[in-house]
Amino acid sequence: MQNQSQANDFGTANSDTYDRVSISLHWITAILVVGLYLLAEIWGFLEKGTPPRHALQALHVSLGLVLTVVIALRIPWRAFAGRRLPQATPGLLGYAGTAVHYLLYVLLIIQIVLGFLFRWAQDESLSFFGLFTIPSPFVFSTEQRHNFGELHETIGTLIIIIAAGHMAAALFHYYVFHDSVLGRMIPRLNRLNRKV
Ligand code: HEM
Ligand code: HEM
Numbered sequence: 001m002q003n004q005s006q007a008n009d010f011g012t013a014n015s016d017t018y019d020r021v022s023i024s025l026h027w028i029t030a031i032l033v034v035g036l037y038l039l040a041e042i043w044g045f046l047e048k049g050t051p052p053r054h055a056l057q058a059l060h061v062s063l064g065l066v067l068t069v070v071i072a073l074r075i076p077w078r079a080f081a082g083r084r085l086p087q088a089t090p091g092l093l094g095y096a097g098t099a100v101h102y103l104l105y106v107l108l109i110i111q112i113v114l115g116f117l118f119r120w121a122q123d124e125s126l127s128f129f130g131l132f133t134i135p136s137p138f139v140f141s142t143e144q145r146h147n148f149g150e151l152h153e154t155i156g157t158l159i160i161i162i163a164a165g166h167m168a169a170a171l172f173h174y175y176v177f178h179d180s181v182l183g184r185m186i187p188r189l190n191r192l193n194r195k196v
Pocket of ligand 2: 041
């Protein structure tokens with residue numbers, strides 16, 4: 001029977017790495033998540049109601065819609081089409097790593113839903129760079145708006161903390177264990193190491 005890790009090639013150099021689509025979706029997600037968080041941090045320094053603050057918030061919503069599409073593609077790809085690799089580390093540590101990945105997926109979905117609800121509760125449609133808008137199908141109270149905002153902020157911070165731990169683990173694998181786990185998401189690293 002075909003090994004799970006060899007089941008799907010999609011153009012990557014070898015079967016020790018994720019396929020190209022999974023790798024692209026992973027790095028696009030990472031850039032968007034960090035960018036969305038930084039935008040919120042930056043507008044926090046700007047005075048309420050000013051045009052630059054509004055512009056950053058509008059950019060946050062537009063990029064949030066891009067993240068929505070990326071995650072909507074990534075999850076089915078991960079479930080049905082992308083290459084699956086065996087656990088990076090054997091035993092409990094490996095299960096912990098996998099649990100963190102699932103947790104990140106769940107938190108990202110919750111964060112996206114909250115982003116939509118928060119915008120709608122602000123009595124505004126979600127606008128994608130002014131090209132089209134997604135109006136609210138619901139009516140919300142001020143209290144709900146407040147709750148969505150608080151939750152969206154808390155989960156945003158949680159995602160960044162967990163992603164930072166996840167990044168630290170990946171770098172630890174590379175610099176301390178000297179194994180090829182980071183190379184699964186950066187195939188070039190494995191090729192470089194083979195040449196040495
Ligand atoms: C906000 C940023 C990030 C998010 C949300 C994120 C999320 C994820 C998720 C959900 C997976 C599981 C992939 C799967 O099996 O479907 C994953 C895998 C991985 N990520 Fe990230 N990631 C982020 C940033 C990073 C960074 C900065 C690095 C490296 C410095 C990194 C390195 C890796 C590696 C090496 C794997 C594969 C681990 C394995 O095969 O067990 N990630 N990431
Ligand atoms: C992981 C991704 C995301 C992170 C880390 C994040 C983070 C944040 C943070 C920290 C705030 C500030 C909260 C406050 O000060 O009350 C915020 C506000 C907001 N976010 Fe997100 N967010 C993400 C994704 C999204 C998505 C996908 C959407 C919707 C498509 C969205 C829509 C909003 C809206 C509408 C606001 C309020 C902006 C305003 O006050 O006008 N966010 N976000």
